[in-house]
Amino acid sequence: MSQIAPRPRTRFAPSPTGYLHIGGVRTALFNWLFAKGRGGQFILRIDDTDQQRNVQEAYEPILEGMRWLGLDWDEGPDVGGPYAPYRQSQRTELYQQAVQKLLEVGAAYWDYATPEELAQEREAAQREKRPWRYSRRWMATSEEQRRRFQAQGRQAVVRLKMPEDGTCVFEDLIRGRVEVPWAGEQDHVIQRADGSVLYHLASVVDDYQMRITHIIRAEEHLSNTTRQIFIAQALGYPLPQFAHLPYVAEPGSRNKLSKRKLKKYLNQPDFRKIYESGLRIMEALGQAVDPETFNPVVIQFYKDTGYLPEALLNYLVLLGWSLDDRTEHFTREEMLRHFSLQRVNRAPASFDPAKLQAFQQRWMQQQPLERKVQLVFPFLEEAGWIPQAPAPGEPLHRRIEQIVQYAGDRITVAGDILQFGYLFQGDQEFPYNEKDFQKRLLKPPEARELLAAFAGELEQLPPEQFHAARLEERMKQFVEERGIKIGQIIHAVRVAVTGQGVGFGLFETLEVLGRDSTLARIRRALRRVEQHQAAS
RNA sequence: GGCCCCGUCGUCUAGCCAGGUCUAGGACACCGGCCUUUCAAGCCGGCAACACGGGUUCAAAUCCCGUCGGGGUCACCA
Numbered sequence: 017m018s019q020i021a022p023r024p025r026t027r028f029a030p031s032p033t034g035y036l037h038i039g040g041v042r043t044a045l046f047n048w049l050f051a052k053g054r055g056g057q058f059i060l061r062i063d064d065t066d067q068q069r070n071v072q073e074a075y076e077p078i079l080e081g082m083r084w085l086g087l088d089w090d091e092g093p094d095v096g097g098p099y100a101p102y103r104q105s106q107r108t109e110l111y112q113q114a115v116q117k118l119l120e121v122g123a124a125y126w127d128y129a130t131p132e133e134l135a136q137e138r139e140a141a142q143r144e145k146r147p148w149r150y151s152r153r154w155m156a157t158s159e160e161q162r163r164r165f166q167a168q169g170r171q172a173v174v175r176l177k178m179p180e181d182g183t184c185v186f187e188d189l190i191r192g193r194v195e196v197p198w199a200g201e202q203d204h205v206i207q208r209a210d211g212s213v214l215y216h217l218a219s220v221v222d223d224y225q226m227r228i229t230h231i232i233r234a235e236e237h238l239s240n241t242t243r244q245i246f247i248a249q250a251l252g253y254p255l256p257q258f259a260h261l262p263y264v265a266e267p268g269s270r271n272k273l274s275k276r277k278l279k280k281y282l283n284q285p286d287f288r289k290i291y292e293s294g295l296r297i298m299e300a301l302g303q304a305v306d307p308e309t310f311n312p313v314v315i316q317f318y319k320d321t322g323y324l325p326e327a328l329l330n331y332l333v334l335l336g337w338s339l340d341d342r343t344e345h346f347t348r349e350e351m352l353r354h355f356s357l358q359r360v361n362r363a364p365a366s367f368d369p370a371k372l373q374a375f376q377q378r379w380m381q382q383q384p385l386e387r388k389v390q391l392v393f394p395f396l397e398e399a400g401w402i403p404q405a406p407a408p409g410e411p412l413h414r415r416i417e418q419i420v421q422y423a424g425d426r427i428t429v430a431g432d433i434l435q436f437g438y439l440f441q442g443d444q445e446f447p448y449n450e451k452d453f454q455k456r457l458l459k460p461p462e463a464r465e466l467l468a469a470f471a472g473e474l475e476q477l478p479p480e481q482f483h484a485a486r487l488e489e490r491m492k493q494f495v496e497e498r499g500i501k502i503g504q505i506i507h508a509v510r511v512a513v514t515g516q517g518v519g520f521g522l523f524e525t526l527e528v529l530g531r532d533s534t535l536a537r538i539r540r541a542l543r544r545v546e547q548h549q550a551a552s
Numbered sequence: 553g554g555c556c557c558c559g560u561c562g563u564c565u566a567g568c569c570a571g572g573u574c575u576a577g578g579a580c581a582c583c584g585g586c587c588u589u590u591c592a593a594g595c596c597g598g599c600a601a602c603a604c605g606g607g608u609u610c611a612a613a614u615c616c617c618g619u620c621g622g623g624g625u626c627a628c629c630a
Contacts, residue, residue: 031630033629063630064630065629065630066628069629145553147555147626194556195556200554200626207628209628210628214627214629235557235558238624238625239556239626240630265623267563268563270558270623272624334564334565335564338566341567342577342578342579343578344565344579363557364558365565370580371579371581425592425594426591426592428592452590491589502589511590518590521590
């Protein structure tokens with residue numbers, strides 16, 4: 017306790033083989049929280065040692081996603097830093113030196129086995145039901161032997177020469193003491209035949225050279241730790257602290273969440289729900305969905321449909337961590353203040369789309385009106401319903417503010433603004449939902465006449481009195497005079513002016529539309545009713 | 553299959569290390585009711601868990617042993 021803890025340096029090291037997914041973000045978040053909450057540094061590194069699998073298009077979206085979430089990094093490929101470069105593909109020389117050293121100290125060896133020979137060994141072991149470990153049959157023990165193998169046309173990889181007995185013991189900050197027998201470890205390849213280096217080697221070298229103090233990563237790396245410790249020790253590096261997070265599981269199961277199982281997850285009702293509401297937003301935007309990114313497992317889905325990064329982070333921080341038995345709401349600052357590795361769970365946590373949705377809803381409710389308005393603008397622009405984001409004070413700004421206010425909780429994600437398209441489309445253009453039209457305007461025999469009569473009342477109302485309170489008063493009066501139920505007229509008016517049966521308060525809707533639009537729309541609806549009646 | 557990890561309501565979790573205050577708390581979801589011009593929201597109420605077995609102890613969700621179950625990982629991927 018009296019010892020001053022050094023400021024931690026953590027890293028998030030995605031490989032650009034695909035887009036950022038929920039589990040990856042949770043790992044990034046925990047790394048960020050741990051470092052930044054303790055006055056340390058958070059480093060972004062791109063682990064792109066496998067040229068074959070890298071997807072060039074994935075690199076920029078990863079950075080974008082991190083920025084959107086506000087997980088800012090102190091050092092990284094774009095901003096540089098004292099240990100640059102921060103892309104493994106640009107650090108090969110460093111790795112080659114390390115490989116050389118490992119060969120020199122006898123911790124690694126040149127291996128000339130062909131893939132076929134390896135496969136044979138493996139199959140033989142499997143047939144005899146014994147655990148397989150490479151026989152080192154094509155291990156070169158001298159320069160002379162190397163030349164001989166090369167003369168046979170063989171190509172060499174570099175393998176780790178793992179210990180054959182003893183136990184690797186390390187202290188995991190989350191799991192406690194972990195013990196793994198060395199004999200169970202393979203002689204992993206650290207350098208390919210083409211001279212490029214593999215993840216384990218690169219990762220250990222970089223973590224050391226970048227002075228990473230804490231390696232916080234998902235549990236699937238737990239079994240990688242032993243071989244990485246072996247490499248680090250052979251290279252004479254001090255060991256960092258390890259913390260292995262439980263992985264994020266599928267909704268309603270214990271399997272690891274995977275972005276490739278979208279189709280399967282769509283069978284899960286809550287998952288399907290958020291997917292489909294996202295789909296409606298994309299439809300309204302007239303955008304084709306890219307199956308690579310339009311996936312609730314992938315972070316971009318949330319960015320594209322208008323979630324709040326705060327909500328996502330709040331949900332994610334509780335996936336495997338908790339402060340106590342009741343605190344659920346965390347701002348960025350609160351997370352930073354309270355996060356600790358000691359309170360990270362050991363068991364995997366299932367991704368629950370319904371709970372994410374609940375956090376989003378609560379966060380959205382708390383946003384000041386102006387923030388919501390700002391969030392909604394890009395969607396309206398994208399849909400082509402407004403030319404550009406209006407400045408405060410402009411009539412259009414005022415109008416959208418009004419809509420957002422009246423829509424209230426119906427806007428859970430910013431993209432939900434698009435359900436109110438009828439408020440932005442022309443009086444003669446907005447579409448009618450045929451089912452609602454049928455139910456509210458064609459079927460009730462009195463509907464046409466009542467609607468026409470109410471339109472007459474509205475015409476009497478001077479434009480400056482066309483506000484919700486006054487409109488409601490007028491309708492109440494109208495209903496009373498005629499001895500009808502309010503439901504007989506209100507639904508008819510709603511469908512007439514919006515084209516659909518659902519929406520926010522009717523009087524507020526009329527107010528937003530204004531007198532001229534309201535009347536024009538009612539007239540259009542009346543004509544439509546007459547056409548239908550004439551036809552039948 | 554080998555090695556490793558994990559096991560509290562459907563889900564996220566509190567409680568476990570330092571056994572009694574736990575007839576196991578909170579949240580989401582679900583169900584019911586209220587409110588209501590639609591859809592939401594809101595309010596009130598309800599259902600629901602210590603994987604199993606044995607041991608230690610006056611006392612076990614908590615400690616020990618075993619069983620079962622689930623998962624991760626076993627690449628010239630990261």
